[in-house]
Amino acid sequence: MKIHNGRYQLSGGLDPLDLVERYQAPLYVYDSAIIKQKYERMAAAFDVPKLQLLYACKALSNLSVLRLMRSMGAGLDTVSIQEVEMGLMAGFAPKDIVYTPNCVGMEEIAEAVELGVRINVDNISILEQFGQAFPDYPICLRINPHIMAGLNAKTSVGHIDSKFGISFHQMPLVHRVVEATGLTIEGIHMHTGSGILDAGVFLQGAEILFNIAKDFPDLSYLDFGSGFKVPYREGDAETDIEDLGTQISQRFNRFCANYGRELTLTFEPGKYLVSEAGYFLVQVNVIKQTTSTVFAGIDSGLNHLIRPMLYDAYHEISNVSRPGAKPRFYTVVGYICETDTFGVNRRINEIQEGDILAIHNAGAYCFSMASNYNSRFRPAEVLVHEGQAYLIRKRETMDDLIRSQVEAPIGVEQSEKV
Ligand SMILES: *Cc1c(COP(=O)(O)O)cnc(C)c1O
Numbered sequence: 001m002k003i004h005n006g007r008y009q010l011s012g013g014l015d016p017l018d019l020v021e022r023y024q025a026p027l028y029v030y031d032s033a034i035i036k037q038k039y040e041r042m043a044a045a046f047d048v049p050k051l052q053l054l055y056a057c058k059a060l061s062n063l064s065v066l067r068l069m070r071s072m073g074a075g076l077d078t079v080s081i082q083e084v085e086m087g088l089m090a091g092f093a094p095k096d097i098v099y100t101p102n103c104v105g106m107e108e109i110a111e112a113v114e115l116g117v118r119i120n121v122d123n124i125s126i127l128e129q130f131g132q133a134f135p136d137y138p139i140c141l142r143i144n145p146h147i148m149a150g151l152n153a154k155t156s157v158g159h160i161d162s163k164f165g166i167s168f169h170q171m172p173l174v175h176r177v178v179e180a181t182g183l184t185i186e187g188i189h190m191h192t193g194s195g196i197l198d199a200g201v202f203l204q205g206a207e208i209l210f211n212i213a214k215d216f217p218d219l220s221y222l223d224f225g226s227g228f229k230v231p232y233r234e235g236d237a238e239t240d241i242e243d244l245g246t247q248i249s250q251r252f253n254r255f256c257a258n259y260g261r262e263l264t265l266t267f268e269p270g271k272y273l274v275s276e277a278g279y280f281l282v283q284v285n286v287i288k289q290t291t292s293t294v295f296a297g298i299d300s301g302l303n304h305l306i307r308p309m310l311y312d313a314y315h316e317i318s319n320v321s322r323p324g325a326k327p328r329f330y331t332v333v334g335y336i337c338e339t340d341t342f343g344v345n346r347r348i349n350e351i352q353e354g355d356i357l358a359i360h361n362a363g364a365y366c367f368s369m370a371s372n373y374n375s376r377f378r379p380a381e382v383l384v385h386e387g388q389a390y391l392i393r394k395r396e397t398m399d400d401l402i403r404s405q406v407e408a409p410i411g412v413e414q415s416e417k418v
Contacts, residue, residue, distance in 0.1 A: 001016065001031075001279060001318075001320075001358060001360075003323045006323055006324060007323060008318075008320040008323055008358070010029065010031050010279075010384050011031050011032075011033035011034070011384060011387075012033075012384065012386065012387030012388070013387070014384055014387070014389055016029065016279065016281055016320050016356070016358060017320060017321065017356060019281070019382055019389055020281050020283070020356050022389075023380050023382055023391060023395075024380070024395070025281050025282050025283040025299060025300075025356060026280065026281065026282045026283070026298075026299055026300040026304055026379045027280075027281045027379055027380055027381075027382060028278060028279075028280055028281075028362060028366065028367050028379055028380070028381040028382065028393075029278070029279045029280075029281060029381075029382045029383075029384060029389075030060070030062075030065065030274070030277050030278050030279075030363055030381070030382070030383050030384065031277045031278075031279075031384045032068055032277070032383060032384060032385040032386070033384075034276055034277035035065075035068060035069075035072075035273055035274055035277045035363075036068075036072060038269075038272060038273050038274075038276070038277070039053065039069075039072050039074065039273055040072075041241060042228075042241055042245075042267070042269060042272065042273070043073075044245075045241045045242050045244065045245025045246075046245045046248065046249050046265060047245070047246070047249040047253075048249050048252055048253060048265045049262050050262060050263070050264040050265065051264065051265050051266075052075050052096075052221070052264050052265070052266045052267075053073075053074050053075070053266075053267055053268075053269060054074065054075040054076055054077040054096075054098055054223075054266060054267070054268045055069040055074045055075070055076055055077065055268075055269065055270065055273060056077040056079075056226055056268045056269065056270030056271075057069075057076055057077065057078060057083055057086070057087065057270070058078075058079055058083065058270065058365075058368060059270035059271055059273075059274050059275075059363070059364040059365055059368060060270075060274045060278070060363055060364060060365075060366075060367060060368055061083060061086055061368055062367070062381055062383075062392050062393060063086060063089060063090050063392075064383050064390065064392040065274070065383065065392075066086060066087060066090035066092070067090050067091065068383070068385070069273075070090060070091055070092055074273075075092065075096035075097065075098065076090075076092050076096060076097045076098070077098050077100060077226075077268040077270070078097060078098065078099050078100070078117075079099075079100055079101055079102070080101065080104075080108075081099070081101075081104075081108050081111050081112060081115075083099075084097055084099050084112060084115055084117055085115075087117075088115065094115055094116035094117045094118075095116075095117075095118065097117040097118065098117065098118045098119075098120060098140070098223070098266075098268070099112045099117050099118065099119050099120065100120040100122070100142060100189070100191070100268075101120075101122070102122055102163065102164055103123075103163070106126065106129050106130070106133065109126065109130065110133065110134075113134050113137055118139075118140060118186075118187070119137070119139045119140065120139070120140045120141070120142045120187075120189050120223075121139050121140070121141055121142065121166075122141075122142035122164060122165050122166060123166060124166060124170060124173060124174065124177065127141075127166075127174065127177050127178075127183075128177050128181070130183070131177055131178070131180070131181025131182070131183045132181060135181050135182045135183055136184075138183075138184040138185070138186035138218070139183065139184075139185065139186065139187075140185070140186060140187030140188065140189050140221075140223065141166060141174065141185055141187070141188055141189065142164065142165040142166060142189045142190065142191070143165050143166055143167075143168050143188060143189065143190050143208070143209060143212055144162060144164055144165030144166060144167050144168065144190070145165075145168055145190050145192065145204075145205040145208040145209065146167065146168065147192055147201060147204055147205050147208075164191070165190065165191075168208055168211075168212060171212055171215070175215070184218050185216045185218060185219065186218060186219060186220050186221070187219060187220065187221045187222065187223055187266075188209055188212055188213045188216065188219065188222050188223070189222075189223035189224075189225065189266075190205050190208075190209055190223070190224060190225050191223075191224075191225025191226060191227065191268065192205055192225060192227050196227040196228065196229060196239060198239075198240070198243075198244075199240070199243050199244040199247045199248070202224065202244055202247075202248060203247060203248065203251065205224070206224060206248060206251060206252075209222060209224070210222075210251075210255045213255070213259070214255075214258070214259060219259070219261075219263055220263060220264060221263055221264035221265075221266050222252070222255075222263055222264075222265060222266065223266035223267070223268065224248070224265070224266065224267055225267070225268050226267060226268045226269050226270055226271070226272070228241065228269055228271065228272040230271055230272055230275045230276060230361070230364075231276075232313070232314045232315065232316065232360075232361050233314055233316050234316075239272070241272075248265070249265070252265050270364060270365075271364040271365070274363035274364045275361045275363045275364035276360075276361055276363065277363040278361065278362035278363025278364070278366060278367075279358045279359065279360060279362050280300070280304070280305055280358070280359040280362035280366060280379075281320070281356055281357070281358055281359075282298040282299055282300045282356070282357050282359065283298065283299045283354065283355070283356055283357075284296050284297065284298055284299075284351050284352075284353055284354065284355045284356075284357060285297050285298060285299050285335070285353065286353060287351060287352070287353055293331050293345075294328070294329060294330050294331065295330070295331050295332075295333050296330045296331070296332045296333070296348070296351050296357070297333055297334075297335060298332060298333070298334060298335065298342070298357060299335060300334055300335065300379070301334025301335050301336030301340040301373075301374070301376075302334060302336050302338065302340035302373070303334075303336055303370060303371050303372065303373040303374060303376050303378075304334075304366075304367075304370050304376075304378065304379055305342070305359060305362065305366045305369075305370070306369050306370075306371075307365055307366065307369070308341065308342050308343070309339075309340055309341070310369075314343075315342065315343065315359045315360055315361050315362065316359075316360040316361065317332055317342060317343050317346055317348055317357055317358070317359055317360070318348065318349070318357065318358050318360070319348050319349040319350070319351055319355055319356075319357055320356050320357065320358045321352075321354075321355035321356045322349045322350060322351075322352075322355060323349065324349075325349040325350040326349065326350055327347040327348060327349055327350070328347070328348065328349075328350050328351075329345050329346065329347060329348075330343075330345075330346055330348050330351060331343065331344050331345055331346070332346060332348070332357065335374075336373065336374050336376075337374060342359060367379070367381060367393075372396075372401060375401060377395055377396035377397065377400065377401070378395075378396050378400075379395055380393055380394055380395040381393040
């Protein structure tokens with residue numbers, strides 16, 4: 001979102017205030033031009049004969065976003081059978097969907113077999129059961145390379161105490177299970193979590209993966225997961241995707257030459273593709289001056305966007321109603337009956353009640369983590385695409401809140417007596 005002629009503009013010159021007028025706040029808005037630009041930049045960063053980018057759809061799983069990803073040539077990374085089904089609904093071929101569940105039972109995995117998608121196995125118990133039930137269904141192994149990526153304990157998933165993946169120390173046991181069951185291993189995978197900054201960490205994990213991969217003769221791909229860091233505020237460091245691409249590509253091509261076959265280099269970007277494409281537009285209900293703070297209270301809360309409260313994530317906030325106004329200090333808080341602070345002491349252009357604020361980086365893990373806490377409706381979503389704004393999800397209504405509730409016969413007599 002840029003300021004142009006004294007107004008904030010989305011791509012195609014669309015005014016976020018017009019969108020709020022049409023669809024009301026709070027409103028999620030995604031700009032497809034930014035998603036496309038990120039996808040193309042990432043695809044161009046790697047110099048290998050075969051590359052596949054699988055969009056990790058838990059970041060933002062609206063069907064229209066999935067269709068956009070497919071139209072650009074992406075595959076899909078899924079972590080639940082429901083995400084698999086959404087991917088199929090969006091038109092992805094089963095072979096372009098990878099299912100990477102954690103701690104799900106064999107029943108759900110059997111459903112994935114039925115649907116024909118690629119399956120990533122992340123523990124030896126399931127590997128054994130899978131090998132006995134479906135010895136002819138090729139699978140991929142999720143390896144835990146035991147590297148500490150990023151700084152946030154909740155989003156770092158490849159370290160030694162992590163619940164994810166099969167420890168690379170357990171490969172002898174894996175080989176025994178594979179031989180005993182006759183399974184075919186078609187891919188090797190790792191995903192070390194969010195917030196990787198430099199190519200070094202990736203390469204460190206990659207070496208471990210190459211070392212494991214050379215002992216499996218039937219591979220068709222190696223999947224290096226994701227964890228690309230995106231900037232959240234001005235001056236923030238981000239993964240140098242071109243540097244990473246150059247270094248990984250060289251090493252990958254060398255591996256393939258030694259292995260004797262061209263494999264597909266695979267990544268699973270989520271946040272990288274959609275984070276910066278999203279804005280969450282909210283209205284300021286109340287300006288409240290206390291002895292120490294000026295609060296701007298908005299018509300949303302941790303029910304719609306929980307990252308600041310859950311991960312201490314920083315999201316830039318700007319006042320789109322007053323691009324020219326003088327900045328002042330505000331603590332932006334939600335309406336939930338619990339502390340839900342979006343930003344403390346932020347310099348934001350002077351706010352008046354009724355103004356529309358944009359919370360930035362609202363594409364990844366924002367709507368997809370939204371809930372109905374406090375019995376509030378989840379917001380509408382709009383996709384800005386080639387100069388047009390499309391409503392891609394309606395705001396919920398009272399019906400949505402009670403749709404799946406079944407009333408027990410409690411208090412019936414009493415109310416009848418009244
Ligand atoms: C969440 C997840 C991703 C995407 O991670 P980002 O940091 O959003 O890019 C990729 N692969 C797997 C297996 C995941 O669980």
